């Protein structure tokens with residue numbers, strides 16, 4: 001199939017970018033979206049032009065490196081998948097596709113479609129850990145019984161890959177879904193209780209410092225999240241935060 | 249006395265602690281929770297206001313009695329009324345502050361943006377429906393609140409327990425005013441459609457009752473404004 005691409009090109013963090021039009025022909029519906037961009041880039045390199053820079057790593061939906069706002073949606077029109085898992089059969093011959101970087105003040109563009117998501121790393125560093133020494137004195141995983149429901153919810157929260165689609169989708173560029181997933185995965189487990197109070201206070205503080213917006217519960221994050229992280233986690237984080245504020 | 253002090257502590261101490269912990273509403277979650285609590289407070293006031301107004305359709309004397317009670321009871325006049333006014337001011341000031349902050353969090357906009365793909369119009373435009381409700385409150389105060397204050401505390405008119413119904417019905421003679429009230433209530437319905445369930449999510453309630461809270465919210469958002477519209481139209485077309 002033949003497509004018309006409208007891609008955001010930006011030389012570096014300080015340049016002004018703009019949308020550039022590209023026509024691409026003979027795209028196979030079996031290609032992934034990133035393979036389609038690879039084909040485009042090969043043709044650009046052959047013509048002696050700069051290829052379009054975009055983020056990717058595992059290409060199997062587990063690392064959270066790929067991004068892209070595709071026709072107004074992070075990770076494109078498909079649900080529950082990352083851009084690397086998005087297939088061209090979701091598009092039709094003759095379609096126009098807008099490809100833009102994730103937009104948020106806290107995610108500055110580095111080049112073309114690549115944004116700096118290290119704000120997420122700093123939120124994680126502020127409290128997304130347990131200070132249990134696991135080297136040399138590993139405890140049997142089943143030694144501490146955890147009820148099935150909590151274990152399942154903690155696991156679901158832990159499937160967040162930190163891709164930033166929630167921020168990209170949110171009209172307020174809020175990072176509440178990501179942060180709440182990272183808080184929840186510990187809050188639900190006994191191993192997470194030692195630092196529970198400081199964890200939520202510090203992670204929320206860092207989240208605010210990075211310049212993300214305030215959640216207004218539009219629910220866009222939950223719908224666009226490739227891992228189906230639930231808004232329940234945000235409610236849980238708010239509860240944890242209020243409880244921690246009262247204790248602290 | 250002891251009970252009161254305990255209750256006051258239970259209500260205000262957590263709030264003071266949250267505020268000082270995070271520097272007077274300096275945290276996104278504290279601000280959001282304050283916004284939600286003020287919203288829930290306004291919702292409960294709205295229900296009371298609706299129930300009182302609705303009596304005007306059924307019985308003139310009941311409406312007069314209730315209005316007189318609300319307008320002269322010192323607890324309501326000098327405690328509840330200031331709390332309500334502060335609550336409204338807090339809610340819309342905080343609403344505007346949050347809107348400005350949220351707009352700052354994304355400085356370069358998407359060229360292609362289709363919000364409807366993942367969220368509802370009402371959830372994304374609380375500021376628009378809210379500002380219309382605010383404009384309506386201006387008109388509403390001009391219509392009812394200022395004349396009441398002047399009547400009672402400026403001109404010191406003698407208490408008249410039967411005037412309320414006639415004064416109210418008189419206001420709904422004007423088709424323009426009636427129309428503005430109707431439009432405002434439609435916008436209020438939209439504000440509440442999202443706001444009701446949103447405020448419960450914000451204060452951390454998301455559990456097996458959540459589907460019920462959603463349904464309750466949608467019902468409230470439709471029934472109460474529709475009821476207000478009915479009252480306005482009833483007096484415009486039938487009483488007048």
Ligand code: HEM
Nearest residue numbers: 216284287290291340343374375378379382443446447450
């Ligand atoms: C009687 C009138 C009003 C009622 C009953 C009401 C109720 C509510 C409720 C329940 C919420 C949800 C809170 C949350 O999501 O946490 C809300 C949010 C909001 N309200 Fe109102 N409101 C009223 C008037 C206004 C007015 C006059 C404004 C003026 C600007 C306004 C602006 C907003 C905004 C911007 C939000 C979204 C903020 C957010 O979700 O963070 N509201 N309102």
Ligand code: SF4
Nearest residue numbers: 160161163164166225
């Ligand atoms: S919550 Fe979902 S959208 Fe947000 S970073 Fe995690 S996986 Fe990505």
Ligand code: FES
Nearest residue numbers: 057059064066084
């Ligand atoms: S490249 Fe790893 S998730 Fe897409």
